[in-house]
Amino acid sequence: MNAELDALKRALDRQRAHVLGIIEGLSEEDLRRPVLPSGWSCLALVRHLTLDVERFWFPGVIAGEPDVAGQLTAGTEAHWYVPEGMSSEEVFADYRAAIACADAVLADAVLEQEPAAWPMEIWPTWRLPDVRHILIHVLTEVACHSGHLDAVRELIDGTIWLGGNPYAS
Template identity: 40%
Template sequence: MTAELTALLAHLAEARGHVLAAVDGLDEDDLTRPVAPSGWSIAQLLHHLTYDDEIFWGCAILGGDEEAAAEIQDGWRLPVTTGAEAVEGYRRWVSRTDALLAEVDLDAPARWWPPQDVFPFPPFADARACLLRLLVETTTHAGHLDLAREGIDGHQHLVVP
């Protein structure tokens, strides 16, 4: 593993930890009730992070995982069963993504790219760009979860004491 990949994966692990810290201790009602004007719940955001980021970018595109590619669906539209299942699903796919990312060559092309009718965008130049997309998505949504959590119980994720 290169120093660059090690650093990127460390930042990704930190962002994922931030996501999980933002939802830690919330009960089922808090995880599944709408928290944004658009109507999304924390569980729906976790589905987005799971399906549209960990499964899509991490496992399928970067990892070339055929089972993950078969699981691709719009995480925002996926019905929420329980908040606990959304958290567990996110944890499970993060673990699977990590195993695949440990072997990624950042200079190589993505190991898989979806068909045009599924994702009508040209392939990224290399795996590095795909990993950066996963990192940006995760950190962005960690911030969204911070705002949602603060609205629920006042908890703040402070990075500077």
């Protein structure tokens, strides 16, 4: 990995850790409880990050894996819900597995590389030109959602994220 890609990847890893860290210790009930009027739960947001972020952008768009891209473009609203019978442990394990797969794609990527696939049916007039822009987009989205989880966690039990020095390696 080059220095820029490595720096972006470290920043993304910090946000991924933030997502998991801010909801650590919540009960099953609190993980599934909608807190905001929009109705999503902490687990539903992790499910969204798993499917619509980690799997969609890395193996789907960057690597162009057809099975992934095809599965993810249909019914994305359903990705904000946890399937009936799926435990919180399964949701977290799925998220971690998606991160590992995304990291494997990034390990073989070059920042200037064009995406191998693009979901024209979703965005016919918008396109990210390369891995650099995709990684910045994903980093921004994960950071935004970790902030959402911060607000929800504080509403649930007053816990505030104290994840340490964000610039430590």
